[in-house]
């Protein structure tokens with residue numbers, strides 16, 4: 001019997017197992033479970049995007065390997081969209097490269113810069129591939145807590161000189177999943193200055209940049225390009241999670257290093273998916289509709305929580321609600337209450353999507369995350385059940 005690698009053996013267990021088990025049992029016993037667990041929109045991908053794939057598949061009947069870095073047409077479409085959206089002109093030759101969804105790029109990016117013992121600074125709660133990609137590359141993840149008292153922004157003053165010296169990458173994710181906050185200009189300027197002073201790459205995940213309710217979230221590339229790299233996705237913007245297409249943009253030197261990694265790992269984003277992404281980027285009306293719907297769902301659920309006396313905070317962006325639970329209650333306990341058969345609501349305990357920091361705190365404890373992905377009718381139903389049956 002060949003031993004599984006230490007890398008895989010040492011991975012912590014899948015955190016949602018217990019919640020999933022209860023949810024499966026409820027479904028089996030006939031409960032109409034309403035699932036706010038995973039952030040995967042269930043509504044169809046807009047028809048014009050689906051049609052564009054069909055056309056593209058036939059137009060390229062002899063499939064052939066796609067371009068490693070994305071077709072010129074795709075990179076130029078990204079460049080046009082970026083300029084319209086953020087007012088930033090990018091060089092499609094050197095400052096943009098395609099990805100197979102942003103998860104792939106986020107996970108693989110550390111391979112370009114991380115050697116054994118190098119540190120990657122990672123906000124927590126946060127998207128797991130920031131840490132996993134670092135660990136698979138042999139680096140050390142150093143978690144920075146996102147706390148309500150700092151409006152869920154990183155506190156740079158808390159990073160010691162010793163850690164800063166070992167750090168090579170800092171991940172940011174605003175609009176932030178799961179807390180729903182945006183970053184203001186002064187925070188971005190502080191992050192840029194801190195990274196510059198400490199010779200750290202500023203890697204920013206903008207997966208939710210288009211799911212906003214008020215002010216449009218900014219790109220860090222509006223402020224600086226040197227040392228900055230951004231990870232963008234079509235998944236949430238255009239309900240294309242299954243398509244696996246995104247892009248990376250920023251400092252040409254960093255893009256060149258990342259391209260070198262990727263040409264050794266994969267053979268590019270399938271051409272028909274690049275074409276689907278081009279179609280998606282040329283239309284904003286479907287995104288506007290999605291934003292309106294997420295806003296509606298957010299208001300329904302927050303009203304239910306407020307009516308129970310819970311402290312509510314409107315997310316500025318993303319389709320998550322990071323709900324504070326009553327003091328003294330644990331996240332898992334609250335999530336289990338929601339799984340009572342008369343409620344049947346699945347949500348993710350904050351503690352399970354948050355890592356314990358070096359000073360022993362788990363910033364997700366005390367919160368439960370709701371992904372606003374069920375239909376409006378189902379969200380209304382969930383809100384009614386919560387108002388009627390949740391005892392806190």
Ligand SMILES: Cc1ncc(COP(=O)(O)O)c(C=O)c1O
Pocket residue numbers: 039100101102103104127173177205207232233234235241245246
């Ligand atoms: C914060 C964040 N970043 C990135 C992603 C990756 O999205 P994709 O790989 O579909 O582009 C997700 C997906 O849930 C996410 O929540």
